[in-house]
Amino acid sequence: MPTSTALPDFPDDDPADLAWWLRLSLAEGVGPATARRLLAAFGLPGQLWQADASALAAVVSPALAARLLRAPTPAVRAQIAATLAWLQQPGHAILTLADSRYPPALLDIADPPLLLYLRGDPAWLGAEAVAVVGSRNATAQGIAHASRFSRELSRAGLSIVSGLALGIDAAAHEGGLDGPGSTVAVIGTGIDIVYPRRHEALAARIAAAGCIVSEYPLGTPPLASNFPRRNRLISGLARAVLVVEAAAQSGSLITARMAAEQGRDVFAIPGSIHAPLAKGCHQLIRQGAKLVETTQDMLDELPSRQAVRVAHPSPQSQVDDDAMTSLVMQAMAHDPVDIDTLAARCGLEAAVLAGLLLTLELAGRIELLPGALYRRLE
Structure with missing residues (x-):
């Protein structure tokens, strides 16, 4: 029985290497709970592939132990290669359960993910x-x-x-x-x-x-x-x-x-x-x-x-709100208009525009019609 199934073309001398974590996360029949059980028994992912079938079968079923010891499929190899290539791009990262940057808050939940992309x-x-x-x-x-x-x-x-x-x-x-x-x-x-x-x-x-x-x-x-x-x-x-x-x-x-x-x-x-x-x-x-x-x-x-208080809007922010309100009123004719069309006319984010429309509606300056259409009243 083989005692090691190294990943060709990937480093296999470091059991903590990300390729091993990826292989474990992609293994057929291995969900997060099973992966954590294997890690608890063998340590880092690369170390569990140094175990033999009988040691693995003490933790998972014999069928899954045998499957784990088989060489990774071409699809798994391709996925690992693609992921490692994606990781080289700026702003991309993968955190493993053993990474010091892994969020502590997730370690407290019942089933933290093995990997975070x-x-x-x-x-x-x-x-x-x-x-x-x-x-x-x-x-x-x-x-x-x-x-x-x-x-x-x-x-x-x-x-x-x-x-x-x-x-x-x-x-x-x-x-x-x-x-x-x-x-x-x-x-x-x-x-x-x-x-x-x-x-x-x-x-x-x-x-x-x-x-x-x-x-x-x-x-x-x-x-x-x-x-x-x-x-x-x-x-x-x-x-x-x-x-x-x-x-x-x-x-x-x-x-x-x-x-x-x-x-x-x-x-x-x-x-x-x-x-x-x-x-x-x-x-x-x-x-x-x-x-x-x-x-x-x-x-x-x-x-x-509890010591933090929400800041009141500054005079400048009030001026900005008044300017946006004026912009919306100018862009809104007396004919009904939907929010997307109005957003395009004003150049405002949908969430900001929605807040302004609600304020104007409550003030009685516009009305909301069936079909989510707005009409100016003044």
Whole structure:
């Protein structure tokens, strides 16, 4: 029986070499729990391939032990080669469980990933953070809430963690980028894939100023089963989770449940009893989530932030807001217009525009019509 199956064309003299970690993560039949069991028994990945079949079979099934001792397939070799080549590009990184940069917060959860693939600065994974999640089909008011809360939390020094999805996630990332806390995107695809595609520009900004992280190998497509699983990392990286809008059956509620199981605080923004996207938040509040109306409500609950007060807008920021409001009113005719068309006319980010439209609607200067169309009233 062979006692070693070195990877041709890859270094095999260092059991901690990344090629061994990649081989273990790509091994057929080896999930995260099995991989951690093997590491606990044999140490570093390269060392387990120095073991014989009987030693491996004491930890995993004989069939899996025999499979592990076979030479890696051409597909596995190609994946390792492609990953190592991807790693040579600036701003790319892979953290293993043994890496000192691996975020301590994830080591505390039940099933930390074997590997983390990153675009951006790994240091952001260790920053104190709040996760902001909610519906993909968010209302304009929900988007405004997510953007404002995230911006103010970021300006208070907290990083914003979310999932790069449409709706609330995108607004949360935009708000996080607007402050020194920046933002972390946890994705459910390979790190080389941006999903949805319309967020490629947003993803590039996050990679430049924050971090994008995935536990999935390069090339992994957007499989539906991957997204609920990645939610444990969104909550795991954060000190608390804020749910902005969520239907009664929402993936955001999965994140909130995982957060509670991980010992994180859960916050929720209430809404109208008639709003479908408020039902999930109300359900969480009934189950013990903390109702919040302002960012300060959250900061008051976080021990490390209780001395931090949200800064009031400066006179200059008020001037900037007035200028943007004037721009929107000038761009909006009395004929109904959708938010995308209006954004193109004004040159404003969708999340910022949504907040301005909500303010103008509440002030009675515009009205929201069926079909998400806006019309100027003055």
